[in-house]
Amino acid sequence: MALPQRQTDIGPPHYKQFLPPVIEKNYGQWKYHERIDAGTMVHVAESGDKVYTVRVASPRLLSTDTIRDMLDVADKYCDGYIRFTSRNNVEFMTADESKVEPLKKELKDRGYTIGGIGPRITNVVHTQGWVHCHSACTDASGLVKAMMDELYEYFTEKELPAKVRLALACCVNMCGAVHCSDIAVVAVHRKVPVIDHDKIKDMCEIPTTVAACPTRAISPDPAKKSIKIKDEKCMYCGNCFTVCPPIEIHNPEHDGVAIVVGGKIGSLRTGPKFSKLAIPFFYNEPPRWPKVVAAIKNILEVYAKNARKHERLGEWVERIGWERFFKLTGIEFTYQHIDDFTFMRDTLRTSAAFKW
Amino acid sequence: MDTNELKDKIFAFVEAAKGKKKLKEKDIIKGVSADTGVDKDTVKKALREMIDVGRLMYSYGGGASSVEIPSEEYLREKGLIK
Amino acid sequence: MSKKYDTPLLDELEKGPWPSFVTEMKKAAARSEMANDELGQLEKSYRTKRGYWKHGGIVGVLGYGGGVIGRYSSLPDEFPGVAHFHTVRINQPSGWFYTTKALREICDIWDKYGSGLTNLHGSTGDLVLLGTTTENLEPLFAEYSSRGWDLGGSGSAMRTPSCCIGPARCEWANIDTLEICYQMTQKFQDELHRPAFPYKFKIKVAGCAVDCVASIARADCSIIGTWKGKIEIDQDAVQWYAKNGMDIKAEIVDMCPTACISYDGTNLSIDDDNCSRCMHCISKMTKALKPTGEKGATILIGSKAPIVVGSLMSWVIVPFMKLEPPYDELEELIRKMIEWWDDNAKPRERIGELIEARGMREFLEAIGVPPQPQQVFEPRKDPFFFWKDEDLTKE
Numbered sequence: 001m002a003l004p005q006r007q008t009d010i011g012p013p014h015y016k017q018f019l020p021p022v023i024e025k026n027y028g029q030w031k032y033h034e035r036i037d038a039g040t041m042v043h044v045a046e047s048g049d050k051v052y053t054v055r056v057a058s059p060r061l062l063s064t065d066t067i068r069d070m071l072d073v074a075d076k077y078c079d080g081y082i083r084f085t086s087r088n089n090v091e092f093m094t095a096d097e098s099k100v101e102p103l104k105k106e107l108k109d110r111g112y113t114i115g116g117i118g119p120r121i122t123n124v125v126h127t128q129g130w131v132h133c134h135s136a137c138t139d140a141s142g143l144v145k146a147m148m149d150e151l152y153e154y155f156t157e158k159e160l161p162a163k164v165r166l167a168l169a170c171c172v173n174m175c176g177a178v179h180c181s182d183i184a185v186v187a188v189h190r191k192v193p194v195i196d197h198d199k200i201k202d203m204c205e206i207p208t209t210v211a212a213c214p215t216r217a218i219s220p221d222p223a224k225k226s227i228k229i230k231d232e233k234c235m236y237c238g239n240c241f242t243v244c245p246p247i248e249i250h251n252p253e254h255d256g257v258a259i260v261v262g263g264k265i266g267s268l269r270t271g272p273k274f275s276k277l278a279i280p281f282f283y284n285e286p287p288r289w290p291k292v293v294a295a296i297k298n299i300l301e302v303y304a305k306n307a308r309k310h311e312r313l314g315e316w317v318e319r320i321g322w323e324r325f326f327k328l329t330g331i332e333f334t335y336q337h338i339d340d341f342t343f344m345r346d347t348l349r350t351s352a353a354f355k356w
Numbered sequence: 357m358d359t360n361e362l363k364d365k366i367f368a369f370v371e372a373a374k375g376k377k378k379l380k381e382k383d384i385i386k387g388v389s390a391d392t393g394v395d396k397d398t399v400k401k402a403l404r405e406m407i408d409v410g411r412l413m414y415s416y417g418g419g420a421s422s423v424e425i426p427s428e429e430y431l432r433e434k435g436l437i438k
Numbered sequence: 439m440s441k442k443y444d445t446p447l448l449d450e451l452e453k454g455p456w457p458s459f460v461t462e463m464k465k466a467a468a469r470s471e472m473a474n475d476e477l478g479q480l481e482k483s484y485r486t487k488r489g490y491w492k493h494g495g496i497v498g499v500l501g502y503g504g505g506v507i508g509r510y511s512s513l514p515d516e517f518p519g520v521a522h523f524h525t526v527r528i529n530q531p532s533g534w535f536y537t538t539k540a541l542r543e544i545c546d547i548w549d550k551y552g553s554g555l556t557n558l559h560g561s562t563g564d565l566v567l568l569g570t571t572t573e574n575l576e577p578l579f580a581e582y583s584s585r586g587w588d589l590g591g592s593g594s595a596m597r598t599p600s601c602c603i604g605p606a607r608c609e610w611a612n613i614d615t616l617e618i619c620y621q622m623t624q625k626f627q628d629e630l631h632r633p634a635f636p637y638k639f640k641i642k643v644a645g646c647a648v649d650c651v652a653s654i655a656r657a658d659c660s661i662i663g664t665w666k667g668k669i670e671i672d673q674d675a676v677q678w679y680a681k682n683g684m685d686i687k688a689e690i691v692d693m694c695p696t697a698c699i700s701y702d703g704t705n706l707s708i709d710d711d712n713c714s715r716c717m718h719c720i721s722k723m724t725k726a727l728k729p730t731g732e733k734g735a736t737i738l739i740g741s742k743a744p745i746v747v748g749s750l751m752s753w754v755i756v757p758f759m760k761l762e763p764p765y766d767e768l769e770e771l772i773r774k775m776i777e778w779w780d781d782n783a784k785p786r787e788r789i790g791e792l793i794e795a796r797g798m799r800e801f802l803e804a805i806g807v808p809p810q811p812q813q814v815f816e817p818r819k820d821p822f823f824f825w826k827d828e829d830l831t832k833e
Contacts, residue, residue, distance in 0.1 A: 003577050004584035008501060009627040013586045015532035015616050018540065019606060028605035028614065032725040043607050051607060061459040061568070063466040063473075064545035064554045071538040082541065084534040084558050086602065086651050093607075113457060125561065130483035131459075131476070132509060132525065132568055134491040139483065141459040142451050149454030174743035175561045180655040180751070205378060208418060208785060214746045239745050243418040243786070245493045252487040265655055267647035268718040269695050272654050272751055286484040287450040310693055310722065342748035380594070381634040382780065404632070407501055414503025414593075414633060415496045420785050421503055421593035421633030424496075433572055434500050 020081040022051045022095035038157050039114030040100065052100045053093050057113040057123050057148075057155060060088040061131065061141055069110060077103040087123045087165075089116050115156040119163050119310075121300075122155065124148060125176040126168040135242065136170035137255040138187035138284050144168055146288040147185075150297055161307040161316070164300065165264070172237055180263035182313040183296055184275050189236035190254045196246040197226040204244035212243045215341075235341065256283045259295055262314030273314045276322075278329075280336035295331075302329045321355050357394055362402045363411070365392055370412060370425055378415075378422040410436045442467070443478035447485060466554035472569050473553040475519025479511060490517075497524055497572050499579040503633040505589025506575060522571040523553070527564035527590035528582065529623065529630075532616035533603050534559060543585060551578040561656075562640065563600030564590035588627075594786075595633035596626045601643035602650040604663075609724060610717065611645030612663030612733040613761045619643045621765050622772070629776070636783035639776065643735075647717045653738075653752070658789050659772060660738040660752040661761075667731015668710040669719070675726035676706045690719050734760045736812075737768075739775065739801075740790025750790040755802070757812035771805060778804035799824070 016024065026045035033043040036052075043051050058066075070090055074082040077099050083091040092103055107114055116122035124147070127133065129140030147166070154160060167181040171188075178184040200209075209227055210218050217233035218240060220226075227247075229240075238249040259282075263275030278299060282292045299313075306328060307316035317325045326333050339347045357365075369388050373379050379387075384403060389396045406412045407423070410431055415424040431437045451460045463480070466473035479490055495508030507525040514521035528544070544565065548554065553569030560566040570578060579589065590598035599622050602608070604615030622641055629635070642653035645663040653660035680686055686706065691699045698712035699719060706726070708719075720727045737759055738752030761768060778801060779789045793801045802809060 003580040006499075006576075006580040007583040008588075009631060010583060010586065010588045011624045011627055012529040012531050012588060012620070013540070014620060015535055015606075018531050018535035018537050020535075023535075023606050028611070030605070030607060030609040030611075032609055034725075043609070053607070057457055058558065059457040059459040059462055060557050061462050062556050062558050063462040064549050064556065065465040065469075066462055067541060067545050067556065067558070071542055074538050080538040082536050082538060083603075084536075086534075086563075086600070088558065090558075111457075113455065127561065128557075130480055130489040132491065132523070133489060134493050134509075136489045136491075139480075142448075142484070145451050145454070145456055145458060145460075148456035152455045155456075169743075172744050174745075174749075179743055179749040180652065205418065208378075208420075211784065212419075212746065212786070214748075237745065242745075243420075250488055255487070263655075265649045265652045267649070267654075267714075267716045268721060269693055269716060272649075274749055274751070284487045286487065287447040308688075310689060310718070380636075380785065381632070407503075407632075410500055413496075414498060416494060416503070416508070416593050416633075417496065420637065421595065430496070434576065 018081065020051070020079060020093055020095070022049055023093070025049065026051075035118045037117075038120060038155070039117055040104070041117055049095060050097065051093050051095050052097060053091050054100065054103055054107065054114060055085070055116050056090050056092070056107055057116060058084075058088050058090050059141065059145065060123075060126065073103070073106055073110065076106070085123075087116075087125055089123045113152075113156060119159050119161065120154055121148075121151055121160070121164050121166060124166045124168060125178075125181070127170045127175045129170040133170060135173060135238065136187065137189060137250060138170050138185075138257050139286060140168050140170045142287055143185060143257070143289050143292065146290075146293050147296055150293045151300065154300070160300075160304050162310050162312045164303075164313060166296075173242070178260065179274055180265050180272060181275055182261065182263065183299055184260050184263065185257050185292060185296070186260060187255065187257045188281070189238055189249050189251060190256070190281070191236065191251045192229055192231045192234045193236075193238070193241060193247045193249040195226065195229065196248065197221075197224050199246035200226045200244065203246055209240055209244040209247070212239045214239065252284070256281050257289075257292060258282075259292070259299070261299060262317050264312050264314050269310075270315050270318070275314075277337050278325075279331055280334055299329055299331075323355050357392060359402055362388075362392065362394055362399065363406055366399065366403055366406060367411065367425070370423060374425060378418065378420070379424075380421070381423050384423055410434050442474045443481055445477060445481040448477065448481050463555065469549070470519075470553045472519040472523065473555055475511075475517040476523065476553060476555070476569060479513065479517045479520055482513075482516075491523075497575060499575055499589070502589060502631045504592040504595050504631060507592055509569075520569065523569040524572065524575070526552070526567040526570060526575075526578065527560065527562075527592060527598065528567065529588050529590040529598050530559055530563050530565045530600070532601055532619045533606050534563075535606070544582075544587070547578065547581045547585075551581070562590070562597050563651075564598050589631065591630045591638075593633040594635045594637050595631070595639070596629035596635070597638050597640045598630065599623050599626075599641040599643065600651055602645050604643075604645040608645060609728075610648065610663075610720065612665050612729065613643070613645055613661070613735050615643040615645045615663070617763065618661065618761060618765060618768070621763070622769070625765075625769050626772075635776070635780060637786045637788055639779075639789065641772070647715060648721060653741075655741050655751055656743075657741055657752065658739065659775070660741060661768070662736045662738065663733070664715055664736050664758065665729040665731055665733045666758065667729065669708050669713065670728045670730045671706055671708065672726045672728075673705055676723065677704070679723050679726060684723070689722060693718055732760070734758050737771065740788070740793055742788045742790055746786075747791065750788075750794075752790070753793070753798075754813050755805070756807055757810055774805040775801075797824070
């Protein structure tokens with residue numbers, strides 16, 4: 001069969017054709033919203049019109065089968081419209097209040113998880129992992145699944161002091177906002193990469209490879225027409241591997257994940273914050289990474305117990321002090337926690353005031 | 357300069373770098389413009405035309421994009437040679 | 439397609455209440471040999487604790503330099519179905535709204551040419567199709583583009599812009615995030631499809647400082663809606679919150695970062711001159727508080743993940759810009775930023791890193807933005823600073 005004529009540079013379709021009528025009619029004229037429960041909210045327009053939203057979780061990695069199943073629900077209750085959020089949730093919207101409960105029932109009956117609205121955990125921003133990335137040193141989807149099984153009730157029901165944003169990156173390239181999340185997992189290497197000198201000649205540009213190193217551990221090795229690495233300077237970021245594949249950074253025996261905490265994006269109350277190191281290392285333990293999951297749950301629950309209402313995890317830690325954070329969570333403080341890279345000046349304490 | 361002649365110059369420029377340096381689009385535009393005296397916009401336009409018909413191609417490797425001479429495999433896949 | 443591999447480790451991830459990606463892979467595997475081998479290879483990764491994908495290779499559609507990420511298994515003999523398993527990025531519509539008809543069409547085409555596996559959505563915002571072969575790329579692109587869908591960005595290029603839900607369903611939106619996102623995507627089509635930049639360049643548009651698209655952390659150019667006027671207070675609605683269990687002193691007054699709110703038990707008042715527009719009070723009392731006056735956006739630059747020399751968050755460049763159609767002023771500003779970056783950056787250097795290397799002054803002068811106190815938390819602390827001849831002659 002002949003293919004249709006391709007077009008280029010058309011960009012995405014204009015969003016207007018995909019807006020539910022109640023949204024299009026009240027576009028820019030919303031007055032307020034209320035949260036009805038963990039997975040339902042209503043937005044009220046100046047006109048008095050209302051739109052109800054039911055939010056469900058997705059594993060991000062979706063088969064077309066499941067997408068079609070969602071579309072069937074959207075056809076039945078939402079006049080053929082559906083929306084996705086920036087955190088991999090799916091939103092079903094209707095202007096008709098009488099459809100909300102039947103919609104929720106049908107979603108539940110079909111096995112969907114409703115929740116993620118309000119001061120709770122919402123879906124996890126994460127990367128591809130072993131499923132689809134050359135750079136991954138852990139799996140993303142699997143660890144997220146294990147984590148969310150354990151934290152499930154904080155998505156569907158239980159409230160926290162404030163919203164808690166979780167993220168997971170399967171290497172330090174961080175294709176996800178791991179560096180500004182309340183609790184995040186980032187996969188790390190711990191060994192100096194191994195160089196395949198024969199392949200470097202054909203595959204890599206020496207100057208680019210040298211320039212890729214943030215700690216200047218790499219220098220040219222003219223004799224071998226390759227590069228050499230000063231082991232004691234290497235912080236195992238793997239950027240050399242990105243630009244030059246024969247510099248093998250992966251080491252399944254020593255690769256694993258770190259947990260970082262206390263980041264946020266919004267400017268509410270206190271400014272956006274980077275996440276900080278809480279636990280420097282866990283070995284990869286597929287399929288369910290039990291130690292990582294337990295550590296995350298511990299941090300979350302200590303926060304839930306101690307923080308004030310509306311206080312994000314990072315704000316809570318700033319108020320109580322990091323020494324208290326380590327004490328309350330029982331996490332060991334190590335050399336790895338003390339910055340010896342770019343944030344050293346910002347993070348070493350220059351005050352005699354602290355807590356025990 | 358005649359467009360075909362300019363395209364030959366661009367091709368020769370890319371060919372000369374083959375196996376030595378990964379050229380970004382900008383490197384080619386700058387280099388060919390300096391060599392020929394043809395303004396950059398014209399070089400860019402000619403380069404784009406060459407890419408559109410598969411005489412040159414965008415490539416990706418080492419974490420960055422570049423412009424290269426297409427392999428036979430690429431041309432076959434695009435139906436540009438049999 | 440019959441079951442091809444035993445997956446005892448992955449099967450463990452079908453247990454528990456959270457939706458399982460393994461179930462999704464198995465659904466796709468029931469119909470696709472590619473998805474079947476993907477499942478088999480992943481099970482092996484779970485056994486050996488390592489991935490089996492090679493670095494992205496050279497694939498794409500004719501004329502474009504992005505939108506497809508080459509992906510090849512390093513074990514093609516063992517898992518021939520994923521010998522080629524390329525990613526295709528489809529540029530999502532603003533705000534991720536779809537009709538079921540459109541999304542069904544996307545699924546139908548994908549089942550014909552790919553594994554049936556997707557990401558809704560990728561981190562940058564694209565609708566991601568996971569796993570197709572090189573020879574399917576041209577037909578797949580013809581099918582999608584003829585129906586109005588274009589590819590997203592990849593490589594050293596403008597990446598697919600994205601935005602929050604904005605005025606479509608949020609009372610806090612100060613700008614039309616969806617239209618800005620759409621217009622910027624259209625204006626930068628050439629830069630998006632034909633990688634000519636030193637490295638990636640991302641644009642994200644958020645309607646307010648809550649920043650639901652994480653623009654301040656994940657976009658080279660962050661556009662965040664704000665306003666200049668007062669916060670209008672509906673005192674009846676304040677009382678509604680008080681009666682419904684809100685401790686207004688503890689939750690609103692005491693949590694205001696600039697201590698500009700007071701409450702006497704009946705009336706709430708705001709010292710607007712001291713408000714920093716952080717969105718805390720508005721987000722907690724959305725019925726009662728409403729920004730008024732001039733609306734626009736703050737333009738910030740430079741955020742990125744840790745590679746190469748540490749993470750950056752975006753810096754305020756233009757504290758306030760009116761953003762109205764056709765958004766030419768915004769386009770012009772972004773073009774100036776890109777031009778300076780393109781002229782000066784080393785390969786794989788992000789714009790934030792270049793500003794750090796060259797100094798903010800050079801950047802501000804290049805784009806024609808004057809120094810303003812909103813650009814810094816505080817002035818410099820060291821007594822070392824640059825003077826140019828022109829500064830010396832200025833009296």
